Amino acid sequence: MNSEFCIAVHALVFLNRKACILSSTELAKNICTNPARIRKIMVKLKKAGLISTKEGLDGGYFLKADPKDITLFQVSEALDFKFVSSAWKSGGVDMDCLIASGMGQVLDNIYADLDSLCKERLKQITISNIDDEIFLSHTTVNGGNT
Amino acid sequence: MNSEFCIAVHALVFLNRKACILSSTELAKNICTNPARIRKIMVKLKKAGLISTKEGLDGGYFLKADPKDITLFQVSEALDFKFVSSAWKSGGVDMDCLIASGMGQVLDNIYADLDSLCKERLKQITISNIDDEIFLSHTTVNGGNT
DNA sequence: ACAAACTGAAACAATTATAATTACAGTATA
DNA sequence: TATACTGTAATTATAATTGTTTCAGTTTGT
Numbered sequence: 001m002n003s004e005f006c007i008a009v010h011a012l013v014f015l016n017r018k019a020c021i022l023s024s025t026e027l028a029k030n031i032c033t034n035p036a037r038i039r040k041i042m043v044k045l046k047k048a049g050l051i052s053t054k055e056g057l058d059g060g061y062f063l064k065a066d067p068k069d070i071t072l073f074q075v076s077e078a079l080d081f082k083f084v085s086s087a088w089k090s091g092g093v094d095m096d097c098l099i100a101s102g103m104g105q106v107l108d109n110i111y112a113d114l115d116s117l118c119k120e121r122l123k124q125i126t127i128s129n130i131d132d133e134i135f136l137s138h139t140t141v142n143g144g145n146t
Numbered sequence: 147m148n149s150e151f152c153i154a155v156h157a158l159v160f161l162n163r164k165a166c167i168l169s170s171t172e173l174a175k176n177i178c179t180n181p182a183r184i185r186k187i188m189v190k191l192k193k194a195g196l197i198s199t200k201e202g203l204d205g206g207y208f209l210k211a212d213p214k215d216i217t218l219f220q221v222s223e224a225l226d227f228k229f230v231s232s233a234w235k236s237g238g239v240d241m242d243c244l245i246a247s248g249m250g251q252v253l254d255n256i257y258a259d260l261d262s263l264c265k266e267r268l269k270q271i272t273i274s275n276i277d278d279e280i281f282l283s284h285t286t287v288n289g290g291n292t
Numbered sequence: 293a294c295a296a297a298c299t300g301a302a303a304c305a306a307t308t309a310t311a312a313t314t315a316c317a318g319t320a321t322a
Numbered sequence: 323t324a325t326a327c328t329g330t331a332a333t334t335a336t337a338a339t340t341g342t343t344t345c346a347g348t349t350t351g352t
Binding site: 025040 | 300310
């Protein structure tokens with residue numbers, strides 16, 4: 001469920017740069033996925049107050065918050081997913097051996113720790129930062145005449 | 147491929163605690179998986195110098211390194227996997243739009259950064275630490291007579 | 293008022309990733 | 323020299339992820 005994060009960040013950067021209302025179909029085209037998937041993700045960003053929607057003709061999605069204020073941490077929180085986790089557990093809680101019964105929790109704790117470490121780091125990156133990263137590196141001071 | 151890490155850590159902790167040679171079948175039983183999977187993972191730990199093998203009758207795996215020196219960072223390096231990554235990429239490198247063509251790399255960089263952050267943290271945790279965590283919490287100073 | 297074009301949501305199909313199973317050659321050991 | 327391992331590969335089974343299709347509900351513009 002990590003690609004949801006990619007899609008959300010991509011959509012926010014794109015909405016910011018286009019600075020207009022874009023439908024799920026238009027977003028899907030740029031992101032290379034399908035509109036239904038876009039909508040499912042945008043619902044979460046809307047609940048988090050990062051975007052708003054306009055229904056009806058020429059409706060779609062647009063940024064609500066200031067891109068300088070939207071951190072990737074907020075995006076990850078909005079999506080409610082974990083960067084680090086494991087569905088598979090070794091051993092089993094009802095086994096006699098202390099290692100077999102305890103290892104699942106031990107690793108869950110480690111993964112939870114790593115996950116918050118990641119999320120703390122993402123508080124330092126905003127949608128504006130990413131826009132800069134993409135567009136400043138393609139803009140030279142002399143217009144590309146090296 | 148995150149469960150490989152769970153299995154490797156579990157196996158190392160178990161080998162350390164049992165302090166004897168254990169076959170892939172015995173390890174698989176405690177970890178709750180199959181011997182072939184165990185062997186595939188143990189090959190990597192062996193290449194990294196963390197364990198050794200003994201073939202033939204009553205053969206199997208045993209710890210080579212000091213559990214106080216085996217960090218979870220070393221384990222993750224031995225397995226050569228990423229805690230944070232995404233196979234799915236938004237957009238496409240050959241698209242005209244700078245965002246669509248650049249977003250994949252932007253997120254790859256972010257994920258690589260988060261991944262090394264996680265691995266740095268794991269330099270602080272050893273196999274001994276985990277053994278302690280499991281066994282010290284189940285051992286009270288008066289033998290459990292509260 | 294009404295048609296158009298959107299979101300939100302669900303059900304289903306397709307694809308991909310992950311894990312389990314089976315089998316067997318090679319090897320050290322008792 | 324038979325035994326019981328590892329190392330490896332091929333195959334099957336299962337689970338997770340992504341894509342597709344459909345439709346009810348809503349708002350907008352004419």
